[in-house]
Amino acid sequence: MNEYSDPKMRNQLNWKVRCDIIGGITRGILYLHQDSRLKIIHRDLKASNILLDANMNPKIADFGMARIFGMDQTVANTTRVVGTFGYMSPEYVTHGQFSMKSDVYSFGVLILEIISGKKNSSFYQMDGLVNNLVTYVWKLWEKKALPELVDPGIRKDCKSDEVIRYIHIGLLCVQENPTDRPTMSRIHQMLTNSSITLPVPLPPGFFFRNGPESNPLAQRLEPGQSSSKSFACSVDEATITDVNPR
Numbered sequence: 001m002n003e004y005s006d007p008k009m010r011n012q013l014n015w016k017v018r019c020d021i022i023g024g025i026t027r028g029i030l031y032l033h034q035d036s037r038l039k040i041i042h043r044d045l046k047a048s049n050i051l052l053d054a055n056m057n058p059k060i061a062d063f064g065m066a067r068i069f070g071m072d073q074t075v076a077n078t079t080r081v082v083g084t085f086g087y088m089s090p091e092y093v094t095h096g097q098f099s100m101k102s103d104v105y106s107f108g109v110l111i112l113e114i115i116s117g118k119k120n121s122s123f124y125q126m127d128g129l130v131n132n133l134v135t136y137v138w139k140l141w142e143k144k145a146l147p148e149l150v151d152p153g154i155r156k157d158c159k160s161d162e163v164i165r166y167i168h169i170g171l172l173c174v175q176e177n178p179t180d181r182p183t184m185s186r187i188h189q190m191l192t193n194s195s196i197t198l199p200v201p202l203p204p205g206f207f208f209r210n211g212p213e214s215n216p217l218a219q220r221l222e223p224g225q226s227s228s229k230s231f232a233c234s235v236d237e238a239t240i241t242d243v244n245p246r
Contacts, residue, residue: 015158017056018114022166024058025050026191029107030184032060033100039069041076043098045106046087047113067098075099086120086132090205091178101178104187105205108173112137115167117151134174134204141171141201165194171201 013021032040042049043065051059065083067076078096081088089105091097109120112133118124120133131139140146146164147155154163169190175181180202182190190196 012056013154015154015163018154019162019166021050021052021056021058022111022114023191025060025107025110026184026188028058028060029103030188032066033103033184039071039073039100041067041069041098041100042103042106043067043092044083044087045103045110046084047110047119050110089178090176099178100183101181104173104181104184105178107184107187108170108181109134111166111170111173112149115151115154115163115170116149117153137167137171138204141167162194165198166191168198168201171204172198174204175202176205177202 029042029045032042040063042060042063044062045060049060049062051061053059069076076098078098081093081096083092087106087109089098089102092102113119116133116137118133123130123132124136125131126136126139137146137149140149146167147160149167150158150163169182169187172190173181173187190198
């Protein structure tokens with residue numbers, strides 16, 4: 001689903017289409033987390049793993065990193081963190097801990113990307129500092145300037161209060177502490193029922209307070225840095241994985 005960042009395709013993605021895509025992704029993740037026979041944590045939700053059919057219906061793809069949880073299980077740990085830069089939650093990167101809330105973080109990034117037409121792995125200038133998309137959106141929130149995020153291609157056909165609500169939900173999903181992030185069932189309710197009052201979001205994970213050098217993920221990716229955890233990360237749209245013989 002890289003169409004939102006493709007100038008030739010973005011004209012087809014009006015606000016209604018983008019809302020439907022966000023809603024479809026929500027239902028897909030909710031099915032994995034709650035409604036399927038097995039509780040599945042995808043672990044690699046990103047734009048290139050959301051496929052759109054001819055009717056712009058989203059399909060979640062690539063379950064190579066997915067993990068099955070027991071029905072009463074809420075969290076798991078791994079000694080090898082593998083994923084795509086910009087979509088991984090802070091607790092997964094720093095501690096190897098993943099859960100349904102890790103997928104929620106990735107989903108929040110997707111919401112912000114779909115609305116803005118920008119990628120989180122790109123960098124943006126604001127207040128003289130370099131920011132990733134999540135940080136950029138948080139600073140817009142602090143300045144009460146969220147409408148600046150909206151892709152110019154959909155500004156004319158979207159309702160301001162509706163699109164700001166979607167951005168607000170995206171910020172709730174990328175909060176640093178996983179316990180602060182809503183569940184997918186709650187997210188579905190917030191997206192479909194505008195009468196639900198949204199809580200005030202807390203700062204996101206990987207918030208660039210003073211530029212990239214203050215970002216814990218950026219520090220973790222410095223060449224030659226030793227760590228007790230093995231870490232692999234892709235800065236483009238490809239996931240890096242290990243292939244081990246059985």
